[in-house]
Amino acid sequence: MRRRAVQLVTAVLLLLAPALAHAGQVEGLPATLRLDQVQLLGSHNSYKRYPSADEEARIRTIAPQYWDELDYGHPPLEAQFAIGIRQIEIDVAPDPQGGLYATPYQLAAPKTRAKMMAPGAKVLHFPQLDTETHCLTFRDCLTVLRRWSDRFPGHLPVTVLVNASDFPPIAGSWLHDAKFEAADLDALDTDIRTVMSADRLILPDTVRGGHATLAQSVRAHAWPTLAAARGRFLFVLDAADRHYALYRAGHPSLKGRAMFGYFDEQSPEVAVFNIQDPRGEETRIARLVRAGFLVRTRADADTKEARANDPTRLRSAIASGAQYVSSDYYDGVPNPHGYAYRTSLPGGVLYRCDPVAAKCARAGKP
Secondary structure (H helix, E strand, C coil), X not given: CHHHHHHHHHHHHHHHHHHHHHCCEXXXXXXXXXXHHEEEXXXXXXXXXXXXXXXHHHHHHHCHHHHHHHCXXXXXXXXXXXXXXXXEEEEEECCCCCCCCCCCCCCCCHHHHHHHHCCCCEECCECCCECCECCCEHHHHHHHHHHHHHHCCCCCCEEEEEEECCECCECCCECCCECCCHHHHHHHHHHHHHHHCHHHECCHHHHHCCCCCHHHHHHCCCCCEHHHHCCCEEEEEXXXXXXXXXXXXXXXXXXXXXXXXXXCCCCCCCCEEECCCCCCCHHHHHHHHHHCCEEEEECCCCCHHHHHCXXXXXXXXXXXXXXXXXXXXXXXXXXXXXXXXXXXXXXXXXXXXXXXXXXXXXXXXX
């Protein structure tokens, strides 16, 4: 009996061995790494479809000077996640009354027209010009994120940049004065909390913990580990100074807020930086990363690097140690021009231990 019991236990351990071997990992990375110790290749304007023939014609007619820099697009968000992208960007436009961005959806299906007429933030690049997206509203995009996360629990934490843009009038083109006000920013928070739920979020309150300010906690390297953050989302408000003043008013150190933001280095709310072009900024970025801050930068912009097949900016971004390196040209994006330019981290992976913030063996998803 004793021998049979030993044999049974041994058999069970053999069956469990693969799971036990990965128990200390999150998607191939050590679960003990903190959020700020991981470097990710992310997508820029992740919601944006590659322009259809109709949209191309519209852009070439209304603003031909911008066609080259708008000539890109991404696969659906779920496809990006399947590839291994774990940092995305969603552009949101204020629409508190509804209907502000209904053009060019007058002839769309009734369900689509109803969404565009309903109050709430819409997702688009520029009104009436570059509008084709994978999800029409902010809530639609959030629903996609939640649905994917429900299907693949235990994933690496996903960082979502929420780019809130104002659209002032443009003579002969755009007649409205669309601005994010305090209530509109509050509505973004409400959308995030409603769709995602608290157990799926990495919040400023959680990171701040017992520290007096969010900045103090970040400098104390208080970001959660991957073990604690698996299956969760971190949202960052990407906006203008006016928006940040509204967002933190009455919320010192972002108390009660759903998103982090890009604040001045001396601000009590500072936790994340957006340094668009890493070239010449490598030393500064590395200093911020070592101090505990999260830094986002870009590998390419306006299709320039792709058209020139120039990886210089990508190399600077990677070497700087910035945790988020956003690109429009990772493997899997539409490539009708056959550009040779493609982005990845060293070894062909999309995420790895950050070379500046952490020291560990290379690991990640190819």
